[in-house]
Amino acid sequence: xxxxxxxxxxxxxxxxxxxxxxxxxxxxxxxxxxxxxxxxxxxxxxxxxxxxxxxxxxxxxxxxxxxxxxxxxxxxxxxxxxxxxxxxxxxxxxxxxxxxxxxxxxxxxxxxxxxxxxxxxxxxxxxxxxxxxxxx
Amino acid sequence: xxxxxxxxxxxxxxxxxxxxxxxxxxxxxxxxxxxxxxxxxxxxxxxxxxxxxxxxxxxxxxxxxxxxxxxxxxxxxxxxxxxxxxxxxxxxxxxxxxxxxxxxxxxxxxxxxxxxxxxxxxxxxxxxxxxxxxxx
Amino acid sequence: xxxxxxxxxxxxxxxxxxxxxxxxxxxxxxxxxxxxxxxxxxxxxxxxxxxxxxxxxxxxxxxxxxxxxxxxxxxxxxxxxxxxxxxxxxxxxxxxxxxxxxxxxxxxxxxxxxxxxxxxxxxxxxxxxxxxxxxx
Amino acid sequence: xxxxxxxxxxxxxxxxxxxxxxxxxxxxxxxxxxxxxxxxxxxxxxxxxxxxxxxxxxxxxxxxxxxxxxxxxxxxxxxxxxxxxxxxxxxxxxxxxxxxxxxxxxxxxxxxxxxxxxxxxxxxxxxxxxxxxxxx
Amino acid sequence: xxxxxxxxxxxxxxxxxxxxxxxxxxxxxxxxxxxxxxxxxxxxxxxxxxxxxxxxxxxxxxxxxxxxxxxxxxxxxxxxxxxxxxxxxxxxxxxxxxxxxxxxxxxxxxxxxxxxxxxxxxxxxxxxxxxxxxxx
Amino acid sequence: xxxxxxxxxxxxxxxxxxxxxxxxxxxxxxxxxxxxxxxxxxxxxxxxxxxxxxxxxxxxxxxxxxxxxxxxxxxxxxxxxxxxxxxxxxxxxxxxxxxxxxxxxxxxxxxxxxxxxxxxxxxxxxxxxxxxxxxx
Numbered sequence: 109x110x111x112x113x114x115x116x117x118x119x120x121x122x123x124x125x126x127x128x129x130x131x132x133x134x135x136x137x138x139x140x141x142x143x144x145x146x147x148x149x150x151x152x153x154x155x156x157x158x159x160x161x162x163x164x165x166x167x168x169x170x171x172x173x174x175x176x177x178x179x180x181x182x183x184x185x186x187x188x189x190x191x192x193x194x195x196x197x198x199x200x201x202x203x204x205x206x207x208x209x210x211x212x213x214x215x216x217x218x219x220x221x222x223x224x225x226x227x228x229x230x231x232x233x234x235x236x237x238x239x240x241x242x243x244x
Numbered sequence: 245x246x247x248x249x250x251x252x253x254x255x256x257x258x259x260x261x262x263x264x265x266x267x268x269x270x271x272x273x274x275x276x277x278x279x280x281x282x283x284x285x286x287x288x289x290x291x292x293x294x295x296x297x298x299x300x301x302x303x304x305x306x307x308x309x310x311x312x313x314x315x316x317x318x319x320x321x322x323x324x325x326x327x328x329x330x331x332x333x334x335x336x337x338x339x340x341x342x343x344x345x346x347x348x349x350x351x352x353x354x355x356x357x358x359x360x361x362x363x364x365x366x367x368x369x370x371x372x373x374x375x376x377x378x379x380x
Numbered sequence: 381x382x383x384x385x386x387x388x389x390x391x392x393x394x395x396x397x398x399x400x401x402x403x404x405x406x407x408x409x410x411x412x413x414x415x416x417x418x419x420x421x422x423x424x425x426x427x428x429x430x431x432x433x434x435x436x437x438x439x440x441x442x443x444x445x446x447x448x449x450x451x452x453x454x455x456x457x458x459x460x461x462x463x464x465x466x467x468x469x470x471x472x473x474x475x476x477x478x479x480x481x482x483x484x485x486x487x488x489x490x491x492x493x494x495x496x497x498x499x500x501x502x503x504x505x506x507x508x509x510x511x512x513x514x515x516x
Numbered sequence: 517x518x519x520x521x522x523x524x525x526x527x528x529x530x531x532x533x534x535x536x537x538x539x540x541x542x543x544x545x546x547x548x549x550x551x552x553x554x555x556x557x558x559x560x561x562x563x564x565x566x567x568x569x570x571x572x573x574x575x576x577x578x579x580x581x582x583x584x585x586x587x588x589x590x591x592x593x594x595x596x597x598x599x600x601x602x603x604x605x606x607x608x609x610x611x612x613x614x615x616x617x618x619x620x621x622x623x624x625x626x627x628x629x630x631x632x633x634x635x636x637x638x639x640x641x642x643x644x645x646x647x648x649x650x651x652x
Numbered sequence: 653x654x655x656x657x658x659x660x661x662x663x664x665x666x667x668x669x670x671x672x673x674x675x676x677x678x679x680x681x682x683x684x685x686x687x688x689x690x691x692x693x694x695x696x697x698x699x700x701x702x703x704x705x706x707x708x709x710x711x712x713x714x715x716x717x718x719x720x721x722x723x724x725x726x727x728x729x730x731x732x733x734x735x736x737x738x739x740x741x742x743x744x745x746x747x748x749x750x751x752x753x754x755x756x757x758x759x760x761x762x763x764x765x766x767x768x769x770x771x772x773x774x775x776x777x778x779x780x781x782x783x784x785x786x787x788x
Numbered sequence: 789x790x791x792x793x794x795x796x797x798x799x800x801x802x803x804x805x806x807x808x809x810x811x812x813x814x815x816x817x818x819x820x821x822x823x824x825x826x827x828x829x830x831x832x833x834x835x836x837x838x839x840x841x842x843x844x845x846x847x848x849x850x851x852x853x854x855x856x857x858x859x860x861x862x863x864x865x866x867x868x869x870x871x872x873x874x875x876x877x878x879x880x881x882x883x884x885x886x887x888x889x890x891x892x893x894x895x896x897x898x899x900x901x902x903x904x905x906x907x908x909x910x911x912x913x914x915x916x917x918x919x920x921x922x923x924x
Contacts, residue, residue: 110614111649119371121257121282124438137437139444145326146257148284150371156649161618165545166532166610171646172547188276188283202438206382210433235255235286238443241383241428246886247921260710273709275716292921297890301817302804302882307918308819338710342654346705374715377655377700391915393801393826396574409573411580417870418801420828422915462825474574478518482569507799507830510579513519513564527779529665529690553734554665556692558779598689643663643694668846681845683852746846750790754841782851785791785836 111228112168113156116178118187121148122203125192146190152233153178155216157225169225177223181215205234209242217244247364248304249292252314254323257284258339261328282326288375289314290367291352305361313359317351341370345378353380383500384440385428388450390459393420394475397464418462424505425450427488429497441497449495453487477506481514489516519636520576521564524586529556530599530611554598560641561586563624565633577633585631589623613642617650625652655772656712657700660722665692666735666747690734696777697722699760701769713769721767725759749778753786761788791908792848793836796858798867801828802883805872826870832913833858835896837905849905857903861895885914889922897924 123146124138134142141147155178159168185195191203197211209232217227233239259282260274270278277283291314295304321331327339333347345368353363369375395418396410406414413419427450431440457467463475469483481504489499505511531554532546542550549555563586567576593603599611605623609615617640625635641647667690668682678686685691699722703712729739735747741759745751753776761771777783803826804818814822821827835858839848865875871883877895881887889912897907913919 109651110617111651112614113647113649115645117371119283119285121284126436140324143324143326143330145329146282146284147255147324147326148257148282149255150286161610161612161614164534166612166615168614168648188279190279190281190283193281194279202433204433204438206384206433206440207438209382235253237387239385240440241385243381243383245923246889247923248886249919249921251917262708297882297884297886300806302884302887304886304920338705340705340710342656342705342712343710345654373659375657376712377657379653379655389915391827391829393828398572412868415868415870415874417873418826418828419799419868419870420801420826421799422830460820460823460827462823462827465825466823474569474572476569476574478520478569478576479574481518507797509523511521512576513521515517515519525779527691527693529692548732551732551734551738553737554690554692555663555732555734556665556690557663558694596684596687596691598687598691601689602687643661670844746841748841748846750792750841750848751846753790781795783793784848785793787789787791 109158110161110168111156111158112171112174113154113231114171114174114178116153116155116175116183118151118153118183118189119148120151120186120189120191121146122191123147124202124204126202149234151186152239153182153212154229154231154233155212156228156231157220158228159226169223173223174225177219178216181219182212205232205238205240206242208232209240213242213244245294246297246304247292247294248307248310249290249367250307250310250314252289252291252311252319254287254289254319254325255284256287256322256325256327257282258327259283260338260340262338285370287322288369289318289348290365290369291348292364292367293356293361294364295362305359309359310361313355314352317355318348341368341374341376342378344368345376349378349380381430382433382440383428383430384443384446385426385503386443386446386450388425388427388447388455390423390425390455390461391420392423392458392461392463393418394463395419396474396476398474421506423458424511425454425484426501426503426505427484428500428503429492430500431498441495445495446497449491450488453491454484477504477510477512478514480504481512485514485516517566518569518576519564519566520579520582521562521639522579522582522586524561524563524583524591526559526561526591526595526597527556528559528594528597528599529554531555532610532612533600534610557642559594560647561590561620562637562639562641563620564636564639565628566636567634577631581631582633585627586624589627590620613640613646613648614650616640617648621650621652653702654705654712655700655702656715656718657698657775658715658718658722660697660699660719660727662695662697662727662731662733663692664695664730664733664735665690667691668746668748669736670746693778695730696783697726697756698773698775698777699756700772700775701764702772703770713767717767718769721763722760725763726756749776749782749784750786752776753784757786757788789838790841790848791836791838792851792854793834793911794851794854794858796833796835796855796863798831798833798863798869799828800831800866800869800871801826802871803827804882804884829914831866832919833862833892834909834911834913835892836908836911837900838908839906849903853903854905857899858896861899862892885912885918885920886922888912889920893922893924 124141213230231241260277349366396413485502503513532549621638668685757774775785804821893910
C-alpha cells in the first residue's frame, strides 16, 4: 500500500460566530476570530489517497486527475470565497478548520470511490502554526 | 551599515472593489478578488531597519522594541480585521498589496525616526506566490 | 475523530555528553554534539490533540487554550534555556531530541487529560533535517 | 516507541515513458512527464526509523550512521543521475514517485535490520505539491 | 516606486557539459553536474516588476497578466523540458543558473516594456541552497 | 553583472551578555537572551558573490569552491560551537547577529578577492523571524 498526497491552495474569508449569540459572547468564546467584518486565510490543503501502484503506469492515482477532482469539487467553491456565506457544503456549519476538513472529506471521498480510489486523509493548514487532519 | 529585519504576521479579509463600479466591471478588472462577500489571506510582513550596530549592545535596533512598535502601529490594527472596513489608515484606499505596503511604511517610518532609527524597507507577502517591496 | 495540531517554538542550548565519560569518549560517541561549551538549536514543536469537534463551537480544542498550556508547561521552561542545566523535567536525562520529545509528552499529556482532551502526538524538529515523533 | 526522521536530498532526471508505446500514447497517459528528452526534480527524502531510545545515549539511532547508510545505499546512486538509465535498482521499473519510494525502502530496510534498527517509513517529495509515503 | 514579485515554477533536466571536451574534462570542471545522462531540478522563478501603483486599481501590474506573460514566454518553454535540447532561447548556451537567469530576463523584459511595465529583477532558485539574481 | 548565492548552516550556542554588568542589568538590556547558561540557534547563512559569468563555464563562481571556502573559513569554526567562547574571530565582540554577520564578511571577503571574486552580501538568519544583511 502506497500513500500519495497532492497539495492545493485556496484563499478565503470567514468568521467564527454564532448568530444567536451577542457580539460580546462571540468575543468571549471565539476572540478576535469573531470579528463581525470577517478576516481570512491562505489555506493549504493536502489530500492523501492510498492504494497499490498500477503495474503499467506506476501510479496509485494520476495526480492530474486527482488535482482536477479536488479543484472541481472543493477549490472552485472555496477559493476567493466567504466560507460562511458562499459555500453550499458549509451552509449552517461552523467555519472552523475542523469542520471544514470534515466537509472537504465528504465532498471528495465519494467521488474518489466512484473512480476506484480510496481517500486516506485530508490535512488542512489554516496558518503555518495550526492544521487539522481527518481520516473519515 | 547593517540591515536588520523582523517578520510579523496578520490574517485579514479584503476585496479589490470600486464602489462606483458595477459588480460586472469589478469582476472584469479584479477577477475573483472582487468577490463582494470578501476573501482573505495570511499576510507575512518583513520590516527592515538600517543603521550601525551600537558598540555596547551590538544592536542596530532592539528587536523586541521593533516588534512592539510594529505590533502597536500596524499588526493590532490589521490582524483578524477587514482591510476595507476596519482599518483607519486604509480608509478610502484600494486594499491591494502595493497600497497596503505603502500605508504600513507611512505608519512605521515616522515612529522609527522618533526612536532614532531609519526604516529601510517594508516587504509584504500576500501569498507564497506574490509579494511587494517598498523603500519609501 | 479529528486531529488538530499547534506549532510552538523555542531556542535552547544543549550538549550530548555523559559526565562520567572522558571528553574523548564523548567525542567518539556524540561527535561535535558533545562540545563541552555547548551548541544550540531553534526547536519547532508540533503538539497534536485528537477528539470530536464540539457541536457548538466546531472546536476539538480551543487553540488559544492549547497554546497557553504548552507555553506554561514547556515553552517557558525551555525557551532561551540550557536543556542540560536549566530545565527541571530534563534533570539527569540525556538532552537528545528523542528524550526531550518524551519529556514534553509527560509534561503535557496529564494536563490535557484534566482539561478533557487527549494528546495524540508530540513532534519535535531539532533542525530542518531531523525530527522525532512520540505517541505515548 | 519513538520515531526519528532524517531528511536527505537528491536531484535527478527522469521521464514517465513506456518504450513499447508510441510517443503519442505516452503523451496521452503521462502528459508532459513523458517528454522523450527528460525533465527532472529536486527530490526530498524523509526516512523514519522507530525504536526505543538507548538508555545510555538517548538515541533511537545515531543520525550520522543513518545519514551515511542512506547516502551509500540510495543517495549516491540517485543524485545527479537519470532514474531511468543510471540506477541499478530502478532498472525495468517505472520511474514514478510511488515506485521509487518502494525501491528506496527495499534498499534501506534490510541494511537497517542488520544494524538492529527498524525502518518505519519512506516519504518522498517530488515537488512541493506532491509526495508519496510507503510503510513496507 | 513599488516592487512587486510573482513566483512561478518549472521542472527541467539539464547538464553542465561542453561537447568539445572529453567526459573526463567535463567531470573535472563540472563534477557530477556533467553526468552525460542528465539530471534535473525543480526551479523556482521570481520575477520582479517596479512602478507606481495605478491610482484607480492600486496595481503596479495586474499579477494575472504578469503570470500569463511569464508562462507564455518562459514557463511553457522550460517546464518538463531539457534545458540543453528543447529550449530555443538556450540553444548554444551553457545551461547554468546564471546563464538561464539572463536568458529569462531577455525573454521577459522587452514584452513587459511593450506593456508599459519595467522589469526589475529575475531571481532563479536551482535548489534551496543556491540561487541567482539578475538586474539587466 | 549576476549575483549568485550559496546557503550554508550552522548550529551554535551564545548569549548576549556584558561581563562587566550585573546579571540584573544584562537582563534589563538583553532580556532572556542574557541567560548565563546560554541558549542557541540554527543559523542560516546566505553568501552572495557578484560578477560576470565566465563565457566558457557559465559560472560567476564555482559553487563547490564557494561552499568549501565558506565551510573552511567560517562554518567549521561556528558549527556546534559556542559563539562567545569557541570562535577566534568573535573574541571580545558581542555575539549579536549584526556583529556576527560583519565578522563573517571579514573572514570571507579577502579570501574571495584572492580568488578573483567579489563578495556582495552576507545574510544571516538567527530565527525564521529575524535576519541581518551586510554589504561591507
